[in-house]
Amino acid sequence: MPPATVPPPPTAETLHQISLLLADLLPSTLSVTSFAARWQVLRSKLGAVQTLTAEINDSPHWSDNPLLPTLLPALLSTLRRTDILCHHCCGEAAGRGKLLMQSDLDMATGWLSKQINDLELLLRSGVLHHSTAIVLSRPNSASSKEELTFFVRDLFARLQIGGLEFKLKALDSLIQLLIEDSKSAMIVAREGDMRCLTSLLDSSGDESVRELAVHAVSLLVAAGDFPRKCVFEEGALGPLLxxxxxxSVQVKERAAMAVEFITADHDxxxxxxxxxxxxxxxxxxKSGSLIAQxxxxxxxxxxxVVEDIRAALAEEGAVPVLIDLLVSGNASAQGKSANCISVLASTSDKIRNLLLQEKGLQKLVQLFYECPVAETVEHVLRAxxxxxxxxxSNRILSESTMFIVQLADLIKLGKNIRLQHIAASLLAKLSISDRNKIVIAGCMGSLVRLMEAVKPDGVQEVAAKALTSLLSVKPNRKELVRDEKSLMRLAQMLDPRFEVLSKKSPVSVVAAIMAGGSHGCRKRLVAAGVHGHLQRLVEMDVVGAKKALQRLSGNRLTSLFSRTWRD
Structure with missing residues (x-):
């Protein structure tokens, strides 16, 4: 008795049947005379199928791939229908309805084109050459680049070829990969088919697939510039909107998140x-959840930031909506709304007037008093x-003692240099009364320290401007020179050997201190070494140094002449 033979797996049997059918069908098409042009196209498609199936058969692990049990039976069905059409176009059967036959041939061509595309995609992905094609374990941080690349190619092959179950599992794996390792987004964007992924956002597709696709896209665009560029260029913005x-609420939130990240690129x-x-x-x-808002x-x-869009925002009624979010939104929405108001108010007089009409300034000031979140406060102050x-508006702010004191407290607190910077900028810009300048004199030492900061750009200059404004009243000048630490810092900043900082700002502060000609101020400045530093700065042609030295020296000469006359 011959040994029992093990029946081939169903996929292998299907591939064998395809090969046999193609071996008979291709020669048969050569004898077809009806609809010759259409059969020429079909013959080229059948030749491509024969090449691809032979390549699949030569792949070492093709029988393990879970996509082929779906693809190959569908292909076999199409070939059988094509074989029937071939018989119809030969002999007496050729008398069948012409239009119907043309339609059937065109449909067969379309089916074969789609199946050829799927087979080519599967072969290009390389998954048929790996033994792990049945169940892929998700790569981790220790996985190699090659392992991650293979995993991504397999995912996208399933997205494009597989049915609903394959798509859902592939999307879920993609989402988990992006959540666990955001750096993988670069390989996903480079090796995956972004057009396929964005096509899943189409409203005509399955809702569960679309929801997962939105989640995957939102994670991709949040991961970096390159993935964001790839997703945008494949047309994701329109479907997301x-x-x-x-x-649903959750899907809206993820879609809105993706839109925010995509538009973060000004291009x-x-x-x-x-x-x-x-x-x-x-x-x-207006109507979304707090997160979506x-x-x-x-x-x-x-x-x-786009001029044409600013006009559209005004026309569509964005101004009152932004103002409302300052009051009703969460801290994140409040900060972003304030940031947006800052952009609009600084670039468009028309929109700034609309914001003022909606009491935008008053609501910003109120939020400044109440908000505990530093980032939001920064955006509010910039607005x-x-x-x-x-x-x-300048007059309203300048006359508010509470607002001025709050700015000074931010500067004295010294925990956030960006807040100190914008607070000092406002103090320098506002027309503060002498009484309020005396009230906030306690922040002058902090302004001197701020003048030593290298970053952010411009902080030394605005700190010096704010300080010189406060020094316009006599009590503040006396108080500053009595502060030994501040005086030593100022003298060090003037020292030519201290090259880190520009000399323009400390020179302007000395000139402001000596504007009143106080003998006590002069004496303390000279004792701190300011006079000698200014002499060297004059020799170096530093702007303002000569004027500051004249005030310092002039006061000294006047004092000497007065004493001689009295004697």
């Missing part, structure tokens, strides 16, 4: 108008600074 209009911001996104974002700010106002802030160009 449509999803915001008609989806992409203009596209919001092309897709009609301005009213969509404004509506989300934060992302939506962040996207509005991003696109507000307030944008309003200070307006004469009436």
């Amino acid at each position: 449509r999803i915001i209009e008609c989806s 992409n911001a203009w596209a919001i108008s092309a897709y009609g996104g301005v009213p969509v974002l404004i509506e989300l700010c 934060s992302y939506a106002v962040g996207a509005i802030r991003n696109v507000s 307030i600074y944008s309003f200070s160009d307006d004469e009436m």
Whole structure:
């Protein structure tokens, strides 16, 4: 009795049947005379199928791949239908309805084109050459680049070829990969088919697939510039905006997050108008969840840098919505709204006037008093600074003792140099009364320390301007020179050997101290070594040094002459 033979697996049997059928079908097509042009196209498709199936058969692990049990039976079915059409176009059967036959041939060509594309994709991915093609373990931080690349290619092969179950599992694996290792986004964007992924955002597809695709896209665009660029260039922005209009709360939030990250690139911001996104974002700010509102106002802030979009924001009623978020939004939405208001108020007089009409300045000041979040406070102060160009707004702010004191407290607190910087900028810009200058004299030592800061850019200059403003009243000048630490810092900043800082700012402060000609101030400055430093700075042609030295020396000469006359 011959040994029992093990039946081949179903996939191998299907591939064998395909090979046999192609071996008969291809020669048969050569004798077809009806619809010759269409059969020429079909013959080329059949030849491509024969080449691809032979390549699959030569791949070492093709029988383990979970996609082929779906692909190969569908291909075999198409070939059988093509074989039937071949018989119809030969002999007496050729008299069948011409239009019907043309339609059937075109359909067969379309099916074969799709199946050829799927087979080519599977072969290009390289997954048929790996023994792990049945169940892939998700790469971790210790995985090699090659392992991660293979995993990503396999995921996208399943997204493009597989049915619903394959797509859902592939998307879930992709999401987990991006959550656990954000650095993998670079390889995903480079090796994966971003067009395939963005096509899954289409509203005509399966809802569960679309929801996972939105999640994956939101993680990708949040991971860096390159993934964000790839997703945008494959047309994700339009579908994401449509999803915001008609989806569940969680999906809207993720879609809005993706839109905010995409528009963070100024090269992409203009596209919001092309897709009609301005009213969509404004509506989300009105009616969305707190999380969605934060992302939506962040996207509005991003696109507000585009002049044409600023006009659209005003026309679509964005101004009152932004003002409302200062009061009703969470800390993130409040900060982004304030940031957006800052951009709008500093770039458009028209929108600044609209913001003032909506009592935007008053609500910003109130938020400044109440908000405990440093980042939000920074955005609020920058927005307030944008309003200070307006004469009436400047006067309102300058006359508010509470506001001035709060700015001084921020400077004295010294925990956040960005807050100190913007607070000093406001003190330098406002027309503060002499009485209020005396009230906040306690921040002068902190302003001197701020003059020593190298970053952020411009902080030394604004600290010096704020300080010289406060030194316009006599009590403050006397108080500053009595502060030994501040006086020593000022003298060190003037020392030519101390080359880290510009000399212009400390020179202007000395000139402001000596503006009143106080003998006591002169004496303390000379004792600290300021006179000698100024002499060397004059020799170095430092701007303002000569004037400051004249004031310091002039006061000394006047004092000597007065004493001689009295004697």
